[in-house]
Amino acid sequence: MSEYSSKQKRGLWTSRFGFIMASAGSAIGLGNIWKFPYIAGMHGGGAFVLFFIFCIITVGIPIMISEMVIGRHTHKDPVGAFKKIRGGAWVIVGWLGVTAGFVILSYYCVVAGWAVDYLWLALQGTFTAQHAQQVPQLFAGLLSSDLSQLLWQALFMGMTILIVMGGVSSGLELANKVMMPILFFILLFLAIRGIFSPGGEKALTFLFSPQWSKLDPPAMLEALGHAFFSLSLGMGAMLTYGSYADEGTNIPKVAITVSIMDTCVALLSGIAIFSIVFTYGIEPAAGPGLVFKTLPILFSQMPGGTLIAILFFLLLVFAALTSSISLLEVVVAYYCDEKKWGRKKATLFMGFIIFLLGVPSALSNNLLKDVHFIGDRNFLDSIDLLATNYILPLGGLFIAIFTGWILTTRLAKGEIEKGEVRFQLYPAWHFLIKYVSPVLVALVFLNKIGLF
Numbered sequence: 001m002s003e004y005s006s007k008q009k010r011g012l013w014t015s016r017f018g019f020i021m022a023s024a025g026s027a028i029g030l031g032n033i034w035k036f037p038y039i040a041g042m043h044g045g046g047a048f049v050l051f052f053i054f055c056i057i058t059v060g061i062p063i064m065i066s067e068m069v070i071g072r073h074t075h076k077d078p079v080g081a082f083k084k085i086r087g088g089a090w091v092i093v094g095w096l097g098v099t100a101g102f103v104i105l106s107y108y109c110v111v112a113g114w115a116v117d118y119l120w121l122a123l124q125g126t127f128t129a130q131h132a133q134q135v136p137q138l139f140a141g142l143l144s145s146d147l148s149q150l151l152w153q154a155l156f157m158g159m160t161i162l163i164v165m166g167g168v169s170s171g172l173e174l175a176n177k178v179m180m181p182i183l184f185f186i187l188l189f190l191a192i193r194g195i196f197s198p199g200g201e202k203a204l205t206f207l208f209s210p211q212w213s214k215l216d217p218p219a220m221l222e223a224l225g226h227a228f229f230s231l232s233l234g235m236g237a238m239l240t241y242g243s244y245a246d247e248g249t250n251i252p253k254v255a256i257t258v259s260i261m262d263t264c265v266a267l268l269s270g271i272a273i274f275s276i277v278f279t280y281g282i283e284p285a286a287g288p289g290l291v292f293k294t295l296p297i298l299f300s301q302m303p304g305g306t307l308i309a310i311l312f313f314l315l316l317v318f319a320a321l322t323s324s325i326s327l328l329e330v331v332v333a334y335y336c337d338e339k340k341w342g343r344k345k346a347t348l349f350m351g352f353i354i355f356l357l358g359v360p361s362a363l364s365n366n367l368l369k370d371v372h373f374i375g376d377r378n379f380l381d382s383i384d385l386l387a388t389n390y391i392l393p394l395g396g397l398f399i400a401i402f403t404g405w406i407l408t409t410r411l412a413k414g415e416i417e418k419g420e421v422r423f424q425l426y427p428a429w430h431f432l433i434k435y436v437s438p439v440l441v442a443l444v445f446l447n448k449i450g451l452f
């Protein structure tokens, strides 16, 4: 089989727009709407948010370009890609990525399941029937039922499997193209509304005026880790998506666009949520339930609230889906490319295994609530911390070193500038990926373990 036809068989995005939307779909997800506001709240806002944006620019964007370059150059899954370019111990970086796919998707489906539960509540008009004070209690109600969490988790995993089974262009691409733009506009609406609400000004101050003393080493690691999580980096998801891109695609442009969109969505969601926090006197550091305890209050108060609640949670589930499919895709691509499994078999089998892996996370608020891993965190929060603060930055560190020190300029520049593409900022990118990104990641790690 010629190389061209084997690539065709492997799947390609049908358009550049499709590739942008799919990558944005992978990046924008629970990380932006569920996680960013709650960790920003726990770490005191301002300084954390600014350091997060700094990490996006100096580490996130350069590494996203690297992953896409490696992916498109090899047209392979993460393990196959490192094997093809260099081999040896570098293959471990690919392995680390596939492992991260398993781990992250396992608990991602549980949190996405909470969003499905809220969609179900919205459909029944639950929020409108409640007093503002009662709305936050609904979350405790959900967490107290192991069974419903398991059911929603299973349902969400089922949907992820169905889309990934559909393959690259018909499944992944279509899902993304339709869902992403609507989500953006509804968040914009909620954020603008929030700014003009009584808590609006306080929310903006909380999010954007830095108190640098709050930026302690754990907060810095959390911000850096979240830059990786939010942009889907450090585990080969963008590498895998890049492997389905065609030669004329302008990779730097896609990476920058996706990163800007991702950051905007996180900030919009932060503004919307913290306006409610300060309007209704909720604790900013309320933890993982923050989004579920705040936005529904708004839905319970505003005219047409039920409809907006339905739309919002529907889109949140979609946003989670467009990310979960990219997590599963990394695992599936590995089994298809390296182990020569069929797509259907790989998706069904691995999807099921990951579902099982996620069961302890689904039970982590009841049955397993006394099982603490890291500090006083339950199972779900612990593996989230492990994956986000350690596996992803470590993967990212190696990807940066690989790109900056192993890939030749001829290969990297040649790959980026294929076709008509010209990358004026190549020297700046190369400097960032060779020196700045790896040093910054290393410093944040060392700082966290108390080396300074």
Ligand code: PHE
Pocket: 026, 027, 028, 029, 030, 031, 032, 104, 228, 229, 230, 231, 232, 233, 235, 237, 323, 324, 326, 327
């Ligand atoms: N970026 C996704 C989010 O913000 C999560 C994700 C992480 C997806 C890593 C793929 C890879 O929700």
